[in-house]
Amino acid sequence: MKVTYLGHACVNINIDGTHFLVDPFISANPLAQHIDINTIPADYILITHAHADHILDVETIAKRTGAQLITNPEILAHYEALGLTGHAMNLGGSHRFLDGKVKIKMIKAEHSSSFPDGSYGGNPAGFLIDCNEETIYISGDTALHYDMKIIPHQYRVNLAIFPIGNNYTMGIRDALTAARFVEVNNILGVHYDTFPVITIDKEAAKHKFKDDHRRLHLLPIGESIELKDLNISTL
Template sequence: MKIKYLGHASFHIEIDGIHLIVDPFISANELAKDVNIDSLKADYILITHGHQDHVLDVEAIAKNNPDTTLVSNYEIIEWFGQKGLSGHPLNHGGKVSFDFGTVKYVNAVHSSVLPDGAYGGNPGGFIVTAGSKCIYIAGDTAVTMDMKLIPEMGHQLDLAIFPVGDNFTMGYEDAALASDFVKCDKVMGCHYDTFPPIEIDKVKAKAYFASKGKELLLLDIGDSILI
Protein backbone atom coordinates (compact mmCIF):
# COMPACT_ATOMS: atom_id res chain seq x y z
CA MET A 1 0.00 0.00 0.00
CA LYS A 2 1.46 3.33 -1.12
CA ILE A 3 0.14 6.51 0.49
CA LYS A 4 0.90 9.91 -1.04
CA TYR A 5 0.10 13.18 0.74
CA LEU A 6 -1.73 15.68 -1.48
CA GLY A 7 -2.02 18.43 1.13
CA HIS A 8 -4.51 19.35 3.85
CA ALA A 9 -6.49 16.13 4.44
CA SER A 10 -6.12 14.78 0.91
CA PHE A 11 -4.35 11.53 0.01
CA HIS A 12 -3.75 9.23 -2.91
CA ILE A 13 -3.60 5.56 -1.91
CA GLU A 14 -2.48 2.89 -4.35
CA ILE A 15 -3.28 -0.75 -3.60
CA ASP A 16 -2.17 -3.32 -6.18
CA GLY A 17 -2.75 -0.91 -9.06
CA ILE A 18 -6.08 0.37 -7.72
CA HIS A 19 -6.24 4.07 -6.90
CA LEU A 20 -8.09 5.73 -4.02
CA ILE A 21 -8.35 9.47 -3.45
CA VAL A 22 -9.32 10.72 0.01
CA ASP A 23 -11.02 14.08 0.69
CA PRO A 24 -9.72 16.00 -2.35
CA PHE A 25 -9.11 19.67 -1.55
CA ILE A 26 -6.26 20.55 -3.89
CA SER A 27 -7.05 23.20 -6.52
CA ALA A 28 -7.74 25.94 -3.94
CA ASN A 29 -4.88 24.96 -1.64
CA GLU A 30 -1.91 27.21 -2.39
CA LEU A 31 0.38 24.76 -0.60
CA ALA A 32 -0.63 22.06 -3.12
CA LYS A 33 -0.13 24.19 -6.24
CA ASP A 34 2.26 21.62 -7.72
CA VAL A 35 -0.38 18.85 -7.63
CA ASN A 36 -2.19 18.52 -10.96
CA ILE A 37 -5.68 17.17 -10.29
CA ASP A 38 -6.10 16.34 -13.97
CA SER A 39 -3.36 13.72 -13.68
CA LEU A 40 -4.79 11.97 -10.62
CA LYS A 41 -6.07 8.44 -11.08
CA ALA A 42 -9.13 7.53 -9.03
CA ASP A 43 -10.99 4.24 -9.00
CA TYR A 44 -12.56 5.30 -5.70
CA ILE A 45 -12.97 8.62 -3.91
CA LEU A 46 -13.45 8.37 -0.13
CA ILE A 47 -15.17 11.36 1.48
CA THR A 48 -15.23 11.68 5.27
CA HIS A 49 -17.70 14.59 5.44
CA GLY A 50 -19.19 17.42 3.44
CA HIS A 51 -17.10 20.49 4.21
CA GLN A 52 -15.67 22.26 1.17
CA ASP A 53 -12.09 21.65 2.27
CA HIS A 54 -12.78 17.92 1.83
CA VAL A 55 -15.00 17.79 -1.27
CA LEU A 56 -13.88 20.70 -3.46
CA ASP A 57 -12.29 18.63 -6.23
CA VAL A 58 -14.51 15.54 -6.11
CA GLU A 59 -16.45 16.44 -9.26
CA ALA A 60 -13.39 17.38 -11.31
CA ILE A 61 -11.50 14.23 -10.39
CA ALA A 62 -14.56 12.04 -10.95
CA LYS A 63 -15.17 13.55 -14.38
CA ASN A 64 -11.56 12.79 -15.32
CA ASN A 65 -12.11 9.22 -14.07
CA PRO A 66 -15.63 8.37 -15.29
CA ASP A 67 -15.65 4.89 -13.75
CA THR A 68 -14.79 6.12 -10.27
CA THR A 69 -16.98 5.18 -7.30
CA LEU A 70 -17.58 7.65 -4.48
CA VAL A 71 -17.68 6.19 -0.97
CA SER A 72 -19.20 8.21 1.86
CA ASN A 73 -22.30 8.52 3.99
CA TYR A 74 -25.76 8.27 2.47
CA GLU A 75 -26.44 12.01 2.33
CA ILE A 76 -23.18 12.87 0.58
CA ILE A 77 -23.62 10.09 -1.98
CA GLU A 78 -27.17 11.29 -2.67
CA TRP A 79 -25.95 14.89 -3.10
CA PHE A 80 -23.27 13.92 -5.59
CA GLY A 81 -25.73 11.54 -7.26
CA GLN A 82 -27.82 14.56 -8.21
CA LYS A 83 -24.75 15.80 -10.05
CA GLY A 84 -24.55 12.57 -12.02
CA LEU A 85 -21.79 10.89 -10.00
CA SER A 86 -22.14 7.30 -8.82
CA GLY A 87 -21.23 6.08 -5.38
CA HIS A 88 -21.69 3.58 -2.60
CA PRO A 89 -23.41 4.90 0.55
CA LEU A 90 -22.40 3.79 4.02
CA ASN A 91 -23.51 4.64 7.51
CA HIS A 92 -21.69 4.37 10.79
CA GLY A 93 -20.60 0.86 11.68
CA GLY A 94 -21.17 -0.46 8.17
CA LYS A 95 -18.53 -1.91 5.91
CA VAL A 96 -18.36 -2.90 2.28
CA SER A 97 -16.03 -5.08 0.22
CA PHE A 98 -14.45 -3.72 -2.94
CA ASP A 99 -11.89 -5.21 -5.32
CA PHE A 100 -8.99 -3.84 -3.24
CA GLY A 101 -10.31 -4.81 0.20
CA THR A 102 -12.85 -3.47 2.68
CA VAL A 103 -13.93 -0.03 3.89
CA LYS A 104 -15.67 0.49 7.21
CA TYR A 105 -17.28 3.82 8.15
CA VAL A 106 -16.73 4.80 11.79
CA ASN A 107 -17.61 7.68 14.08
CA ALA A 108 -16.06 11.13 14.04
CA VAL A 109 -16.97 14.10 16.22
CA HIS A 110 -17.17 17.16 13.98
CA SER A 111 -19.78 18.97 11.86
CA SER A 112 -20.78 18.45 8.24
CA VAL A 113 -22.53 20.59 5.67
CA LEU A 114 -22.10 20.55 1.91
CA PRO A 115 -20.85 23.61 0.00
CA ASP A 116 -24.35 24.75 -1.02
CA GLY A 117 -25.64 24.47 2.55
CA ALA A 118 -27.26 21.06 2.08
CA TYR A 119 -27.24 18.61 4.98
CA GLY A 120 -24.08 16.54 4.85
CA GLY A 121 -25.08 13.78 7.22
CA ASN A 122 -22.90 12.80 10.16
CA PRO A 123 -19.12 13.00 9.67
CA GLY A 124 -17.05 9.85 9.86
CA GLY A 125 -13.74 8.15 9.31
CA PHE A 126 -12.67 5.06 7.40
CA ILE A 127 -10.91 1.84 8.27
CA VAL A 128 -9.37 0.54 5.06
CA THR A 129 -8.20 -3.07 5.03
CA ALA A 130 -6.32 -4.55 2.08
CA GLY A 131 -4.76 -7.97 2.50
CA SER A 132 -2.62 -7.90 5.63
CA LYS A 133 -2.56 -4.08 5.81
CA CYS A 134 -4.99 -1.91 7.73
CA ILE A 135 -5.13 1.87 8.09
CA TYR A 136 -7.47 4.23 9.91
CA ILE A 137 -8.35 7.56 8.27
CA ALA A 138 -9.96 9.46 11.12
CA GLY A 139 -11.32 12.41 9.15
CA ASP A 140 -11.91 15.68 10.98
CA THR A 141 -12.55 14.75 14.59
CA ALA A 142 -11.87 15.27 18.25
CA VAL A 143 -10.32 12.41 20.16
CA THR A 144 -13.16 10.12 21.23
CA MET A 145 -13.62 7.07 23.41
CA ASP A 146 -15.17 5.37 20.36
CA MET A 147 -11.65 5.03 18.99
CA LYS A 148 -11.01 2.35 21.60
CA LEU A 149 -13.49 0.14 19.77
CA ILE A 150 -11.28 -0.08 16.69
CA PRO A 151 -8.73 -2.54 18.15
CA GLU A 152 -11.53 -4.20 20.13
CA MET A 153 -13.16 -5.05 16.78
CA GLY A 154 -9.97 -6.81 15.73
CA HIS A 155 -8.40 -4.10 13.56
CA GLN A 156 -4.62 -4.19 13.93
CA LEU A 157 -3.56 -0.89 12.43
CA ASP A 158 -0.38 -0.36 10.45
CA LEU A 159 -1.01 3.39 10.30
CA ALA A 160 -3.42 5.95 11.74
CA ILE A 161 -4.05 9.18 9.83
CA PHE A 162 -5.08 11.89 12.28
CA PRO A 163 -5.75 15.63 12.00
CA VAL A 164 -3.20 17.49 14.12
CA GLY A 165 -3.86 21.17 13.39
CA ASP A 166 -6.04 21.91 16.43
CA ASN A 167 -8.71 24.66 16.40
CA PHE A 168 -11.16 22.83 14.07
CA THR A 169 -10.03 19.30 15.03
CA MET A 170 -7.87 17.69 17.67
CA GLY A 171 -4.30 18.91 17.97
CA TYR A 172 -1.18 16.79 18.04
CA GLU A 173 -1.34 16.24 21.81
CA ASP A 174 -4.81 14.74 21.53
CA ALA A 175 -3.71 12.81 18.44
CA ALA A 176 -1.03 11.14 20.55
CA LEU A 177 -3.72 10.12 23.04
CA ALA A 178 -5.89 8.87 20.15
CA SER A 179 -2.98 6.70 19.01
CA ASP A 180 -3.08 5.03 22.43
CA PHE A 181 -6.80 4.39 22.00
CA VAL A 182 -6.38 2.75 18.58
CA LYS A 183 -3.15 0.96 19.63
CA CYS A 184 -1.09 2.34 16.76
CA ASP A 185 2.15 4.19 17.42
CA LYS A 186 2.73 5.18 13.78
CA VAL A 187 0.68 8.27 12.91
CA MET A 188 0.50 10.39 9.79
CA GLY A 189 -0.66 13.92 10.46
CA CYS A 190 -2.98 15.96 8.28
CA HIS A 191 -5.25 19.01 8.44
CA TYR A 192 -2.49 21.41 9.47
CA ASP A 193 -0.78 24.53 8.05
CA THR A 194 -3.34 25.10 5.26
CA PHE A 195 -4.89 28.12 7.00
CA PRO A 196 -3.50 30.36 9.79
CA PRO A 197 -5.73 28.91 12.56
CA ILE A 198 -4.26 25.43 12.00
CA GLU A 199 -0.58 26.26 11.59
CA ILE A 200 1.59 24.14 13.87
CA ASP A 201 5.18 23.88 15.05
CA LYS A 202 6.14 20.68 13.25
CA VAL A 203 9.39 20.18 15.16
CA LYS A 204 7.56 20.49 18.46
CA ALA A 205 4.78 18.17 17.31
CA LYS A 206 7.22 15.44 16.25
CA ALA A 207 9.19 15.82 19.48
CA TYR A 208 6.00 15.44 21.52
CA PHE A 209 5.21 12.15 19.77
CA ALA A 210 8.79 10.96 20.20
CA SER A 211 8.58 11.69 23.93
CA LYS A 212 5.68 9.23 24.04
CA GLY A 213 7.61 6.57 22.11
CA LYS A 214 5.56 7.23 18.97
CA GLU A 215 6.26 8.39 15.42
CA LEU A 216 4.50 11.34 13.80
CA LEU A 217 4.90 11.57 10.03
CA LEU A 218 4.38 15.05 8.58
CA LEU A 219 5.01 14.53 4.90
CA ASP A 220 5.81 17.20 2.37
CA ILE A 221 3.05 17.49 -0.21
CA GLY A 222 3.74 14.99 -2.97
CA ASP A 223 5.79 12.65 -0.77
CA SER A 224 4.78 9.03 -0.19
CA ILE A 225 5.28 6.16 2.20
CA LEU A 226 4.88 2.42 1.78
CA ILE A 227 3.28 0.27 4.43
Protein backbone atom coordinates (compact mmCIF):
# COMPACT_ATOMS: atom_id res chain seq x y z
CA MET A 1 0.00 0.00 0.00
CA LYS A 2 1.26 3.43 -0.98
CA VAL A 3 0.06 6.48 0.98
CA THR A 4 0.25 9.96 -0.56
CA TYR A 5 -0.30 12.99 1.67
CA LEU A 6 -2.44 15.68 0.02
CA GLY A 7 -2.57 18.16 2.88
CA HIS A 8 -4.57 18.66 6.07
CA ALA A 9 -6.23 15.29 6.78
CA CYS A 10 -6.36 14.10 3.17
CA VAL A 11 -4.43 11.06 2.01
CA ASN A 12 -4.72 8.89 -1.08
CA ILE A 13 -4.05 5.18 -0.53
CA ASN A 14 -3.05 3.19 -3.60
CA ILE A 15 -3.71 -0.53 -3.28
CA ASP A 16 -2.51 -2.27 -6.44
CA GLY A 17 -3.78 0.54 -8.64
CA THR A 18 -7.06 1.16 -6.83
CA HIS A 19 -7.17 4.53 -5.06
CA PHE A 20 -8.89 5.11 -1.73
CA LEU A 21 -9.02 8.88 -1.20
CA VAL A 22 -9.68 10.05 2.36
CA ASP A 23 -11.29 13.34 3.45
CA PRO A 24 -10.47 15.56 0.44
CA PHE A 25 -9.90 19.16 1.49
CA ILE A 26 -7.47 20.52 -1.07
CA SER A 27 -8.78 23.37 -3.21
CA ALA A 28 -9.16 25.79 -0.25
CA ASN A 29 -5.95 24.72 1.51
CA PRO A 30 -3.29 27.38 0.86
CA LEU A 31 -0.58 24.84 1.65
CA ALA A 32 -1.80 22.53 -1.13
CA GLN A 33 -2.14 25.00 -3.98
CA HIS A 34 0.28 22.96 -6.08
CA ILE A 35 -2.10 19.99 -6.00
CA ASP A 36 -4.54 19.91 -8.93
CA ILE A 37 -7.76 18.23 -7.81
CA ASN A 38 -8.60 17.55 -11.46
CA THR A 39 -5.74 15.06 -11.68
CA ILE A 40 -6.27 13.18 -8.41
CA PRO A 41 -7.27 9.55 -9.01
CA ALA A 42 -10.06 8.11 -6.88
CA ASP A 43 -12.00 4.86 -7.06
CA TYR A 44 -13.38 5.22 -3.53
CA ILE A 45 -13.67 8.26 -1.27
CA LEU A 46 -13.69 7.60 2.48
CA ILE A 47 -15.30 10.33 4.56
CA THR A 48 -14.75 10.29 8.33
CA HIS A 49 -17.20 13.09 9.19
CA ALA A 50 -19.05 16.03 7.70
CA HIS A 51 -16.93 19.04 8.65
CA ALA A 52 -16.02 21.30 5.73
CA ASP A 53 -12.29 20.69 6.10
CA HIS A 54 -12.91 17.00 5.30
CA ILE A 55 -15.57 17.11 2.59
CA LEU A 56 -14.87 20.26 0.55
CA ASP A 57 -13.77 18.51 -2.65
CA VAL A 58 -15.82 15.32 -2.36
CA GLU A 59 -18.49 16.27 -4.89
CA THR A 60 -16.08 17.65 -7.49
CA ILE A 61 -13.75 14.66 -7.37
CA ALA A 62 -16.50 12.03 -7.19
CA LYS A 63 -18.39 13.47 -10.17
CA ARG A 64 -15.21 13.54 -12.27
CA THR A 65 -13.96 10.08 -11.32
CA GLY A 66 -17.17 8.18 -10.57
CA ALA A 67 -15.68 7.26 -7.19
CA GLN A 68 -17.89 5.41 -4.73
CA LEU A 69 -18.25 7.02 -1.31
CA ILE A 70 -17.62 5.03 1.87
CA THR A 71 -19.05 6.80 4.90
CA ASN A 72 -21.86 6.82 7.43
CA PRO A 73 -25.54 6.69 6.34
CA GLU A 74 -26.23 10.38 7.01
CA ILE A 75 -23.30 11.63 4.93
CA LEU A 76 -24.04 9.18 2.14
CA ALA A 77 -27.69 10.29 2.04
CA HIS A 78 -26.52 13.89 1.68
CA TYR A 79 -24.41 13.04 -1.34
CA GLU A 80 -26.96 10.65 -2.87
CA ALA A 81 -29.27 13.65 -3.08
CA LEU A 82 -26.55 15.27 -5.21
CA GLY A 83 -26.38 12.29 -7.54
CA LEU A 84 -23.43 10.43 -6.04
CA THR A 85 -23.40 6.79 -4.94
CA GLY A 86 -21.56 4.71 -2.40
CA HIS A 87 -21.58 2.27 0.47
CA ALA A 88 -22.92 3.20 3.92
CA MET A 89 -21.32 1.81 7.06
CA ASN A 90 -21.64 2.42 10.76
CA LEU A 91 -19.46 2.06 13.83
CA GLY A 92 -18.17 -1.46 14.42
CA GLY A 93 -19.17 -2.69 10.99
CA SER A 94 -16.82 -3.96 8.31
CA HIS A 95 -17.16 -4.72 4.62
CA ARG A 96 -14.94 -6.20 1.93
CA PHE A 97 -14.21 -4.36 -1.30
CA LEU A 98 -12.39 -5.29 -4.50
CA ASP A 99 -13.81 -8.81 -4.58
CA GLY A 100 -12.97 -9.31 -0.93
CA LYS A 101 -9.34 -8.25 -1.22
CA VAL A 102 -9.63 -5.12 0.94
CA LYS A 103 -11.42 -5.15 4.28
CA ILE A 104 -12.54 -1.81 5.71
CA LYS A 105 -13.84 -1.48 9.25
CA MET A 106 -15.48 1.68 10.58
CA ILE A 107 -14.47 2.45 14.15
CA LYS A 108 -15.14 4.99 16.83
CA ALA A 109 -13.79 8.53 16.83
CA GLU A 110 -14.44 11.05 19.61
CA HIS A 111 -15.34 14.24 17.77
CA SER A 112 -18.38 16.00 16.28
CA SER A 113 -19.89 15.88 12.80
CA SER A 114 -22.06 18.45 11.07
CA PHE A 115 -22.27 19.86 7.56
CA PRO A 116 -21.32 23.50 6.92
CA ASP A 117 -25.02 24.48 7.12
CA GLY A 118 -25.23 22.98 10.62
CA SER A 119 -27.22 19.89 9.64
CA TYR A 120 -26.46 16.57 11.28
CA GLY A 121 -23.53 14.62 9.85
CA GLY A 122 -23.94 11.33 11.69
CA ASN A 123 -21.33 9.75 13.94
CA PRO A 124 -17.71 10.72 13.34
CA ALA A 125 -15.56 7.71 12.59
CA GLY A 126 -12.19 6.27 11.78
CA PHE A 127 -11.28 3.41 9.45
CA LEU A 128 -9.11 0.33 9.54
CA ILE A 129 -7.99 -0.71 6.05
CA ASP A 130 -6.62 -4.22 5.85
CA CYS A 131 -5.12 -5.89 2.78
CA ASN A 132 -2.63 -8.73 2.43
CA GLU A 133 -1.71 -8.66 6.13
CA GLU A 134 -0.96 -4.92 6.01
CA THR A 135 -3.17 -2.60 8.04
CA ILE A 136 -3.58 1.17 8.08
CA TYR A 137 -5.49 2.81 10.91
CA ILE A 138 -7.03 6.16 9.97
CA SER A 139 -8.28 7.59 13.25
CA GLY A 140 -10.17 10.52 11.74
CA ASP A 141 -10.47 13.68 13.78
CA THR A 142 -10.53 12.39 17.32
CA ALA A 143 -9.64 12.88 20.92
CA LEU A 144 -7.60 10.20 22.61
CA HIS A 145 -9.92 7.44 23.79
CA TYR A 146 -9.44 4.15 25.57
CA ASP A 147 -11.20 2.08 22.89
CA MET A 148 -8.02 2.39 20.82
CA LYS A 149 -6.53 -0.29 23.07
CA ILE A 150 -8.90 -2.84 21.50
CA ILE A 151 -7.31 -2.48 18.05
CA PRO A 152 -4.09 -4.48 18.59
CA HIS A 153 -6.15 -7.41 19.89
CA GLN A 154 -7.55 -7.77 16.38
CA TYR A 155 -5.09 -6.07 14.00
CA ARG A 156 -1.35 -5.58 13.67
CA VAL A 157 -1.26 -1.98 12.51
CA ASN A 158 1.63 -1.09 10.20
CA LEU A 159 0.81 2.62 9.93
CA ALA A 160 -1.45 4.87 11.99
CA ILE A 161 -2.67 8.16 10.52
CA PHE A 162 -3.31 10.48 13.44
CA PRO A 163 -4.28 14.17 13.76
CA ILE A 164 -1.60 15.97 15.74
CA GLY A 165 -2.49 19.67 15.55
CA ASN A 166 -4.26 19.95 18.91
CA ASN A 167 -7.13 22.39 19.60
CA TYR A 168 -9.72 20.50 17.48
CA THR A 169 -8.19 17.02 17.84
CA MET A 170 -5.43 15.16 19.61
CA GLY A 171 -2.15 16.98 20.00
CA ILE A 172 1.32 15.46 20.03
CA ARG A 173 1.17 14.14 23.59
CA ASP A 174 -2.17 12.39 23.12
CA ALA A 175 -1.21 11.08 19.68
CA LEU A 176 1.87 9.49 21.23
CA THR A 177 -0.31 7.84 23.86
CA ALA A 178 -2.63 6.69 21.07
CA ALA A 179 0.35 5.08 19.33
CA ARG A 180 1.12 3.18 22.54
CA PHE A 181 -2.51 2.07 22.82
CA VAL A 182 -2.51 0.83 19.21
CA GLU A 183 1.00 -0.65 19.55
CA VAL A 184 2.16 0.98 16.31
CA ASN A 185 5.68 2.25 15.60
CA ASN A 186 5.03 4.29 12.45
CA ILE A 187 2.67 7.25 12.57
CA LEU A 188 1.74 9.63 9.77
CA GLY A 189 0.81 12.98 11.23
CA VAL A 190 -2.07 14.93 9.68
CA HIS A 191 -4.40 17.83 10.58
CA TYR A 192 -1.64 20.29 11.47
CA ASP A 193 -0.30 23.64 10.16
CA THR A 194 -3.32 24.28 7.90
CA PHE A 195 -4.60 27.02 10.20
CA PRO A 196 -2.65 29.15 12.71
CA VAL A 197 -4.36 27.52 15.70
CA ILE A 198 -3.08 24.05 14.72
CA THR A 199 0.50 25.02 13.86
CA ILE A 200 3.06 22.72 15.48
CA ASP A 201 6.81 22.55 16.07
CA LYS A 202 7.52 19.71 13.66
CA GLU A 203 11.05 18.91 14.82
CA ALA A 204 10.03 18.83 18.47
CA ALA A 205 7.11 16.57 17.60
CA LYS A 206 9.32 14.09 15.74
CA HIS A 207 11.76 14.02 18.65
CA LYS A 208 9.00 13.15 21.12
CA PHE A 209 8.09 10.09 19.05
CA LYS A 210 11.72 9.16 18.51
CA ASP A 211 12.34 9.29 22.27
CA ASP A 212 9.55 6.71 22.59
CA HIS A 213 11.17 4.47 19.94
CA ARG A 214 8.56 5.37 17.33
CA ARG A 215 8.68 7.36 14.11
CA LEU A 216 6.44 10.30 13.29
CA HIS A 217 6.32 10.82 9.52
CA LEU A 218 5.55 14.41 8.47
CA LEU A 219 5.39 14.29 4.69
CA PRO A 220 5.58 17.31 2.40
CA ILE A 221 2.25 17.69 0.62
CA GLY A 222 2.25 15.53 -2.47
CA GLU A 223 4.85 13.04 -1.24
CA SER A 224 4.29 9.36 -0.48
CA ILE A 225 5.40 6.46 1.67
CA GLU A 226 5.12 2.74 0.97
CA LEU A 227 4.12 0.42 3.80
CA LYS A 228 6.57 -2.20 2.60
CA ASP A 229 9.41 0.26 3.13
CA LEU A 230 8.55 1.04 6.75
CA ASN A 231 10.78 -0.38 9.43
CA ILE A 232 8.19 -1.72 11.86
CA SER A 233 10.74 -2.89 14.40
CA THR A 234 11.59 -0.80 17.43
CA LEU A 235 13.53 2.29 16.37
